[in-house]
Amino acid sequence: MTREGKVASPAGPLLDTLGRPLRDLRISVTDRCNFRCVYCMPKEVFGKDYAFLERKELLSFEEITRLARVFHGLGIEKIRLTGGEPLVRRNLEQLIEMLSGIEGLDLTLTTNASNLAKKARALKAAGLTRVTVSLDALDDPTFMAMNDVDFPVAKVLEGIDAAAEAGLAPIKVNMVVKRGMNETGILPMARYFKSRGHILRFIEYMDVGASNGWRMDDVVTAREIVETIDAEMPLEPADANYTGEVAERWRYRDGSGEIGVIASVTQAFCSDCTRARISTDGKLYTCLFATGGHDLRTLLREGASDAELAKRVREIWSLRSDRYSEIRSSKTIPIKKIEMSYIGG
Numbered sequence: 001m002t003r004e005g006k007v008a009s010p011a012g013p014l015l016d017t018l019g020r021p022l023r024d025l026r027i028s029v030t031d032r033c034n035f036r037c038v039y040c041m042p043k044e045v046f047g048k049d050y051a052f053l054e055r056k057e058l059l060s061f062e063e064i065t066r067l068a069r070v071f072h073g074l075g076i077e078k079i080r081l082t083g084g085e086p087l088v089r090r091n092l093e094q095l096i097e098m099l100s101g102i103e104g105l106d107l108t109l110t111t112n113a114s115n116l117a118k119k120a121r122a123l124k125a126a127g128l129t130r131v132t133v134s135l136d137a138l139d140d141p142t143f144m145a146m147n148d149v150d151f152p153v154a155k156v157l158e159g160i161d162a163a164a165e166a167g168l169a170p171i172k173v174n175m176v177v178k179r180g181m182n183e184t185g186i187l188p189m190a191r192y193f194k195s196r197g198h199i200l201r202f203i204e205y206m207d208v209g210a211s212n213g214w215r216m217d218d219v220v221t222a223r224e225i226v227e228t229i230d231a232e233m234p235l236e237p238a239d240a241n242y243t244g245e246v247a248e249r250w251r252y253r254d255g256s257g258e259i260g261v262i263a264s265v266t267q268a269f270c271s272d273c274t275r276a277r278i279s280t281d282g283k284l285y286t287c288l289f290a291t292g293g294h295d296l297r298t299l300l301r302e303g304a305s306d307a308e309l310a311k312r313v314r315e316i317w318s319l320r321s322d323r324y325s326e327i328r329s330s331k332t333i334p335i336k337k338i339e340m341s342y343i344g345g
């Protein structure tokens, strides 16, 4: 496959109303998932009768690649494929191969790893740079209670090992911590991943979507998490790798690796947020907590040129003023938010 250049950008750097550039793009390739994590896609809401998108509503691989190129021309340096569960989208390797033709792109994927052992080598061969794996506990009773489909921990660990073997590194492992569900798993997770060369990151449970019945009391704060680990395995702060890095980095004092905490609730990082999201059906969202998106699929399907698409994205981004997490107090704001599985986690 040839390496193609950027679609030319007609004007200077693209900044929103708060001076934030557009750097990262998350693309949800499917709104479906084979897990029913109780805090994300609870069975009571995402049951047998739930109306997932129809195939024709999904962006095709060609449409996704075209948008990716347009966004790359506007300054995007990193693309993360997500969902839903991206590895349940058929032939995802083909999409990766198409995207890897865009020069200089950091191309990554967030997955529950249920299909990773099978797919890691093919994903790497197609041009995927690295993966982030979600894993909320190391013991089956807790993990199964959270994924709610009885999926065992061992299979996720197998997927992580396969990804490491395939060279999809550095591997990040994300654990969402919800009080009363899995906070007793913080130390076992830290002990397991310490020294294995993977970067474990703890995420504060967020009030995304409208299905999970979020309460501030359910949030185990990043501070609490760092203190818990530090008491057994001393930590020291490490510098951010780059401006806008969402995880606050902490290094083990004995030199055996690092962890990250993503304090999206208690230390909102809106002021550095350079992320846009494209939903499974081609709407552009400028915030994870957005109530509405901007339809790019219609433009694509009505024959808009690359320049017209770029102009529309410029218009949208330059008007962006979102800073939901900085405004939210201890109460979720009662607006109709979009589900994470659709907008892309």
Ligand code: SAM
Pocket: 033, 039, 040, 082, 083, 084, 085, 086, 110, 111, 112, 113, 132, 133, 134, 135, 174, 176, 203, 204, 205, 206, 207, 208, 212, 340, 341, 344, 345
């Ligand atoms: N299925 C893939 C996976 O499991 O990684 C990708 C999509 S999933 C929505 C992406 C990430 O969002 C997962 O790590 C998940 O734990 C996290 N997530 C979902 N709901 C969340 C919430 N309410 N608060 C914090 N993180 C959440």
